[in-house]
Every structure is written in structure tokens, then in C-alpha cells.
Amino acid sequence: MSVRTFTLNDQLITAAAGQSILAAAREHGIAIPTLCELEGLSTVGACRLCLVEVAGSQRLLPACTTEVQEGMTVVSESPRLKHYRQTILELFLAERNHVCAVCVSNNHCELQNRAVEQGVTHVRFDYLMPTLPVDMSHDRFGVDHNRCILCTRCVRVCDEVEGAHTWDIMGRGFQARVITDMAEPWGDSTSCTSCGKCVQVCPTGALFDKRATAGGMVKQPSFVKVLQHARARKESQ
Amino acid sequence: MSSTRPRLATAWLGGCSGCHMSFLDLDERLFDLAAAADVLFSPVVDAKTIPPEIDITLIEGAVANEDNLELLKHLRERSRFLIAFGDCAVTGNVTALRNLAGGPMLVLARSYRDESNLQPQIPTELPVIPPLVDRVVPIHQVVQVDFHMPGCPPHPDLIWYCVTELLAGRVPNLTGKWKFG
Ligand code: SF4
Numbered sequence: 375m376s377v378r379t380f381t382l383n384d385q386l387i388t389a390a391a392g393q394s395i396l397a398a399a400r401e402h403g404i405a406i407p408t409l410c411e412l413e414g415l416s417t418v419g420a421c422r423l424c425l426v427e428v429a430g431s432q433r434l435l436p437a438c439t440t441e442v443q444e445g446m447t448v449v450s451e452s453p454r455l456k457h458y459r460q461t462i463l464e465l466f467l468a469e470r471n472h473v474c475a476v477c478v479s480n481n482h483c484e485l486q487n488r489a490v491e492q493g494v495t496h497v498r499f500d501y502l503m504p505t506l507p508v509d510m511s512h513d514r515f516g517v518d519h520n521r522c523i524l525c526t527r528c529v530r531v532c533d534e535v536e537g538a539h540t541w542d543i544m545g546r547g548f549q550a551r552v553i554t555d556m557a558e559p560w561g562d563s564t565s566c567t568s569c570g571k572c573v574q575v576c577p578t579g580a581l582f583d584k585r586a587t588a589g590g591m592v593k594q595p596s597f598v599k600v601l602q603h604a605r606a607r608k609e610s611q
Numbered sequence: 612m613s614s615t616r617p618r619l620a621t622a623w624l625g626g627c628s629g630c631h632m633s634f635l636d637l638d639e640r641l642f643d644l645a646a647a648a649d650v651l652f653s654p655v656v657d658a659k660t661i662p663p664e665i666d667i668t669l670i671e672g673a674v675a676n677e678d679n680l681e682l683l684k685h686l687r688e689r690s691r692f693l694i695a696f697g698d699c700a701v702t703g704n705v706t707a708l709r710n711l712a713g714g715p716m717l718v719l720a721r722s723y724r725d726e727s728n729l730q731p732q733i734p735t736e737l738p739v740i741p742p743l744v745d746r747v748v749p750i751h752q753v754v755q756v757d758f759h760m761p762g763c764p765p766h767p768d769l770i771w772y773c774v775t776e777l778l779a780g781r782v783p784n785l786t787g788k789w790k791f792g
């Protein structure tokens with residue numbers, strides 16, 4: 375296995391060729407904040423929370439999709455990054471209706487946790503407060519578009535792990551929405567296997583078990599990593 | 612009334628009063644607070660007028676009607692340090708969910724006419740009811756806020772920490788002590 379050596383926050387780190395900055399940092403116990411990334415799924419760089427500074431690049435680069443290069447110098451904590459991360463989180467909170475107090479995922483939400491970790495105590499932008507639907511047509515699950523941050527974890531897990539590709543994204547920009555099948559009610563979907571993987575990986579209260587009340591939705595997204603690992607082992611046997 | 616002790620005020624705008632309940636949950640610490648400062652104006656104090664000078668003011672609730680707006684502006688003018696106290700003041704929270712129904716008339720129609728089966732009428736003619744503002748907003752969209760204390764409601768320990776830090780002349784450091792919701 376060929377290796378790449380790079381500098382992360384003044385620390386010399388060895389990574390495998392092809393490894394992302396994020397994966398290498400994690401292996402060395404350096405936490406970089408993330409939202410859309412989930413171990414076991416492909417990376418898409420959707421949320422931009424994991425942006426890092428790379429010497430020689432004017433632009434900030436997402437640590438989850440940027441491969442380690444030999445000799446590169448990376449900074450994952452700085453006042454500039456903190457500013458951008460806070461701004462990103464505030465924009466998420468302003469874009470739809472994240473009302474933590476009455477959300478099924480209160481106290482178990484990745485967006486809520488990231489906001490606290492990054493010190494977002496209030497939102498400087500005007501709240502858009504769009505009127506968005508809640509689809510409760512599925513037997514067991516619901517989707518509340520008010521809480522969706524368009525991370526596409528549901529889309530990826532359904533396609534890459536379950537193999538159903540029930541979920542997708544329709545529309546662009548702030549009008550983008552997650553959809554099931556051809557934008558039909560979830561309950562009418564003929565491709566959905568009702569496996570619930572999307573619900574478990576959704577970082578917010580957007581996808582939930584219909585039995586859950588406020589604060590009652592506790593998810594276990596780490597199954598993806600375990601499942602993918604087990605499959606890889608089986609294939610190599 | 613001419614004491615040099617710190618002067619505190621609290622106000623209840625568009626909120627459920629839960630933040631004030633949490634404040635009352637300071638329990639015995641209320642005695643310590645009374646020993647250290649004067650609470651001059653609050654829903655739990657029988658004061659009819661706003662004192663001219665206040666050191667620390669806690670504002671619960673979002674700005675939902677003209678009364679909220681007026682009270683908030685007056686308190687801002689007279690307060691050295693103004694705190695957004697709880698999620699409704701900080702984010703709009705549940706109070707601001709009303710915005711999803713549309714402007715004031717739509718909200719009133721929904722509440723008093725459409726969902727009513729006995730004498731449906733919209734109470735806009737009565738002068739005792741303050742007119743609703745077009746859009747519920749967190750207080751920092753109307754006045755300068757010196758400090759945000761999120762939580763629905765903020766835990767009494769958090770309230771106590773913030774108030775005692777401020778009384779000691781320090782800005783509270785919320786790291787690891789708070790959350791939304
Ligand atoms: S529904 Fe959940 S998992 Fe799917 S894109 Fe929205 S936030 Fe992400």
C-alpha cells in the first residue's frame with residue numbers, strides 16, 4: 375500500500391494513497407465537523423461543514439472529498455474556518471423550519487449538535503420560514519421537509535446499500551426537495567422496501583418513525599459502516 | 612429605591628412563560644439573588660412602570676404583537692445589558708410557527724373563525740387586544756442584543772450561571788453549557 379505524508383495542524387500524518395483528508399484526520403483522532411458525510415457511504419461534499427485550508431489553494435476544500443496529496447499542508451481549525459462553519463450552520467437553520475423544541479430529533483440531532491459545538495447561539499439571517507409539506511403516507515415512516523438539510527444521505531444509503539434508489543432530489547437551489555420514486559407520496563412508492571435505512575441515517579428529524587414524539591427519535595447511523603465492512607469481507611473470501 | 616445594588620428586570624413577550632418558570636425553578640437561589648440584586652420589573656414583581664435604569668434585563672419570548680415591540684424597545688433603551696432569554700427570544704421558536712399560516716388576519720381567522728364552532732369572530736375591534744405584527748421575529752431582529760441564552764427553556768443552572776457571571780462583571784462563557792430546544 376503506497377502512503378502519503380502530509381501536515382495537518384502542524385502535525386505530520388501518514389495516510390493511505392487515495393484516502394480523504396477527513397478519513398486520515400479521523401484515524402489520528404483529529405475531529406473535523408461534518409454533516410453530509412457518513413462512513414460507509416460515498417462522499418458528495420454537500421454540506422461544506424468540513425471545509426479546510428490547504429496551502430497553495432485560494433479556495434477552501436471539503437476534507438471529505440479531497441484526497442491527501444504528498445507534502446500538502448492542511449489546517450482544520452482557524453478563525454476563518456470557524457466563521458464559515460458558523461455561517462453555514464446559521465444558513466441551514468434559517469432556510470427551513472428547525473424548531474428544536476418540538477422536533478422528533480430534539481437532543482439527538484446532528485444539526486443541533488454541530489450548532490452547539492460551533493458556538494452558534496443565534497442566527498444572524500432572516501428566517502425564510504417556507505411552508506413545506508409533511509408526508510405521512512407511508513405505513514411506518516414520515517418525511518418532514520421542514521427539517522431536511524439536503525445532505526443526500528437518504529438518497530445514497532437507499533441506492534448504495536439497499537439498492538432500491540427510492541429517494542432522489544428534485545429541483546435546484548433552495549427549491550430542491552427529497553422525493554420518493556417520481557415525486558409520488560412515499561406510501562405509494564413501489565420501489566421502497568420499507569427497510570428504514572434512510573430514517574436511521576438522516577441527521578435531522580426530516581425522516582422519522584411515525585411512532586416517535588418530540589425528542590423520541592434516536593437513530594443508529596453507524597450500522598452502515600458495519601454492514602459495508604461485513605460485505606467487503608464476504609466478497610474477499 | 613436609590614440603592615446602588617445591581618438592578619434586574621425580566622419581561623415576557625411572545626412566549627409560553629416557560630422561561631420564567633425555569634427562572635422560578637432557581638428555588639432557594641432566588642433568596643441569594645434577592646440578597647445580591649434588586650429585581651425591579653418582572654411578571655413576578657408588581658411594578659406598573661419600567662424603571663429608568665436597569666443593569667441586566669432578561670427577555671423571554673419573540674416579538675409577536677405591538678405591545679411586545681413597544682416593551683422591548685423601552686427595555687432596550689433603559690438596560691445596560693440585554694439578554695435574549697430562551698429559544699423564542701433567540702430564534703422565534705414555536706411562537707414564530709404562526710408565520711407559516713400567513714399574516715395577522717390569516718392567523719386570527721385560522722384561530723378564531725375557521726377552528727371555532729361557537730360564535731366565530733375575529734377579536735380585532737376590541738382595543739384591549741394588541742395588534743399582531745406582520746411577522747413574528749426573534750428579538751435581535753428588532754433591537755441590539757448583548758447576549759443569547761438559548762434553551763426551551765434554559766435550565767435553571769444555566770440561568771443562574773449567566774446571571775451570577777454578569778453580576779460579577781463577566782460575560783458568561785456558554786461553551787458546553789447550552790443547547791437549542
Ligand atoms: S431527508 Fe434527511 S437524509 Fe435525506 S437529504 Fe434530507 S436531511 Fe439528508
Ligand code: FES
Pocket residue numbers: 407408409410411418419420421422423424425436437438439
Ligand atoms: S461533510 Fe464534507 S461537505 Fe459535508
